[in-house]
Amino acid sequence: MTTTRDxxxxxATELFYRDGVHIGVEALCRTAGVSKRSMYQLFSSKDxxxxxxxxxxxxxxxxxxxxxxQDAGSARERILYVFERLEKLSAEPEYxxxxxxxxxxxxxxxxxxxxxxxxxxxxxxxEGFRALAEEGGARDPQLLARQLTLxxxxxxxxxxxxxxxxxxxxxxxxxxxxxxxxxx
Amino acid sequence: MTTTRDxxxxxATELFYRDGVHIGVEALCRTAGVSKRSMYQLFSSKDxxxxxxxxxxxxxxxxxxxxxxQDAGSARERILYVFERLEKLSAEPEYxxxxxxxxxxxxxxxxxxxxxxxxxxxxxxxEGFRALAEEGGARDPQLLARQLTLxxxxxxxxxxxxxxxxxxxxxxxxxxxxxxxxxx
Numbered sequence: 001m002t003t004t005r006d007x008x009x010x011x012a013t014e015l016f017y018r019d020g021v022h023i024g025v026e027a028l029c030r031t032a033g034v035s036k037r038s039m040y041q042l043f044s045s046k047d048x049x050x051x052x053x054x055x056x057x058x059x060x061x062x063x064x065x066x067x068x069x070q071d072a073g074s075a076r077e078r079i080l081y082v083f084e085r086l087e088k089l090s091a092e093p094e095y096x097x098x099x100x101x102x103x104x105x106x107x108x109x110x111x112x113x114x115x116x117x118x119x120x121x122x123x124x125x126x127e128g129f130r131a132l133a134e135e136g137g138a139r140d141p142q143l144l145a146r147q148l149t150l151x152x153x154x155x156x157x158x159x160x161x162x163x164x165x166x167x168x169x170x171x172x173x174x175x176x177x178x179x180x181x182x183x184x
Numbered sequence: 185m186t187t188t189r190d191x192x193x194x195x196a197t198e199l200f201y202r203d204g205v206h207i208g209v210e211a212l213c214r215t216a217g218v219s220k221r222s223m224y225q226l227f228s229s230k231d232x233x234x235x236x237x238x239x240x241x242x243x244x245x246x247x248x249x250x251x252x253x254q255d256a257g258s259a260r261e262r263i264l265y266v267f268e269r270l271e272k273l274s275a276e277p278e279y280x281x282x283x284x285x286x287x288x289x290x291x292x293x294x295x296x297x298x299x300x301x302x303x304x305x306x307x308x309x310x311e312g313f314r315a316l317a318e319e320g321g322a323r324d325p326q327l328l329a330r331q332l333t334l335x336x337x338x339x340x341x342x343x344x345x346x347x348x349x350x351x352x353x354x355x356x357x358x359x360x361x362x363x364x365x366x367x368x
Contacts, residue, residue, distance in 0.1 A: 020290060022206040096292050104345035105289045108204060108280050119347055146348065147357045154338025161288035163303055164330065173331045173361065180360035 005042050007032045012053040017099050021050060021106045021114070051113040054103060058121045061100075064089070066128055075136030076183050079129065079148065083174050086152065087166040090159035097160020098122075101153050125149060136183035144181040148174065189226050191216045196237040201283050205234060205290045205298070235297040238287060242305045245284075248273070250312050259320030260367050263313065263332065267358050270336065271350040274343035281344020282306075285337050309333060320367035328365040332358065 002010075011032035015023050025046050029036050043049045065082045072078055089095055096102065100118035107115050130145035138144045151173055158164035186194075195216035199207045209230050213220050227233045249266045256262055273279055280286065284302035291299050314329035322328045335357055342348035 150338035154334035176364035
């Protein structure tokens with residue numbers, strides 16, 4: 001059974017992603033089919049709904065990009081896999097870029113609770129890259145991880161804005177960075 | 185003498201950049217010291233103010249990143265210079281990322297007049313990269329130009345969100361891509 005809380009978080013995930021974080025409480029509650037009174041019994045503010053919705057989505061986000069270990073190839077292959085997944089996701093019509101980057105860009109406030117969630121989730125992506133970079137023998141695993149996150153965010157922002165398609169673009173970019181870092 | 189039009193566009197440039205495109209007409213007119221009536225005599229909508237303000241800022245944006253030809257070094261140096269400038273700009277306290285990328289991310293609508301302006305302005309950045317890539321003998325100038333724009337956008341978004349500092353990050357990233365493309 002779907003609870004009021006789940007309905008609110010589902011609506012928040014969809015609406016904020018599709019239309020932006022500035023969607024109001026009225027529209028959120030209408031989409032969720034929940035009264036404002038019920039919303040404020042569960043959450044202190046719209047900002048909290050946004051932050052909790054982003055947090056709830058984090059495990060799916062991680063699973064989407066890092067394959068289960070039984071399918072794993074070399075560290076290089078697993079890094080390239082992240083970007084193959086991004087390329088596939090970004091070709092879907094409802095893709096609007098990385099939801100965590102979008103929130104950071106839209107809120108323009110690193111102290112906002114939702115920006116903090118985004119920072120933690122994207123920090124895990126960088127950490128995933130760093131672990132693979134180390135396993136793959138990168139000369140400077142931390143630098144490579146930051147470079148890969150930069151490419152990930154640039155690619156997702158540009159594809160999300162429909163000004164770029166990632167096919168034939170991210171794989172050669174990431175390959176060049178892996179080569180330069182000494183990850184064979 | 186500053187005209188009403190200039191005051192509106194100055195306020196729009198500052199407010200939309202600092203707080204986002206969802207700032208309302210009231211706040212815009214209040215900051216500009218202009219009545220709503222006067223605004224609507226000059227512009228058909230807030231969206232038009234936003235688009236015109238972005239268009240007006242475009243020449244400064246281009247000049248900020250591409251040096252005047254008398255200072256020009258090799259094609260490789262001039263490409264690296266773009267990212268040195270970005271690194272400097274991004275360290276300023278009022279930096280919130282590339283204004284054109286921000287608008288695209290926030291509006292989530294490629295057909296919006298302001299998204300179209302942003303697409304044209306960033307298209308010129310990519311074209312500037314492409315011309316330098318060709319001059320520098322890149323194997324695939326168009327691919328290199330797209331890669332550099334990807335890094336530019338990822339770097340500006342992450343630095344603007346205060347989750348990354350570009351020092352020691354963009355120069356090695358761009359150098360690796362230039363090396364891979366055969367730009368000496």
